[in-house]
Amino acid sequence: MARSPALITPSRRVWLVATVALIWNLLGVLTFVMTVSMSPQALEAMTATERALYTSMPAWVTAIYAVAVFAGTLGSVMLLLRQGLARPLFALSLAAVVLQMGYTLFFSPLLQTGGARAAVMPVLVLLIAAYLAWYAGFARRNGWLR
Secondary structure (H helix, E strand, C coil): CCCCCCCCCCCHHHHHHHHHHHHHHHHHHHHHHHHHCCCHHHHHHCCHHHHHHHHCCCHHHHHHHHHHHHHHHHHHHHHHCCCCCHHHHHHHHHHHHHHHHHHHHHCCCHHHHHCHHHHHHHHHHHHHHHHHHHHHHHHHHCCCCC
């Protein structure tokens, strides 16, 4: 029977990246839950522009949002546990983020109502998701994940 190669002890940077990734993704889960459970009073408190953005979001984008944040959170946990499943979970999260932010940037009225500054957060989310997917692969290639 073939033995798997020994697991290499990672640097402290892996723990730092995994912990920050978990916090980031848990904030995403919190934001998602707040978004889907918004009360009518909270919706009424929004500006007309914010309310229009919120109510115009298709259900499929909300579903993709859920996939993005929950896969990212699970990927972060797997990275902390040094499990190879981190990589496909971060890849799934990245794919969902690309779809979600693609809609947000190119098909929603976000840029028309908020201007170029409104693109900062969606682009940041894309960059972080891409980095985490890359980093999980990097950790796997370096023998830090099972």
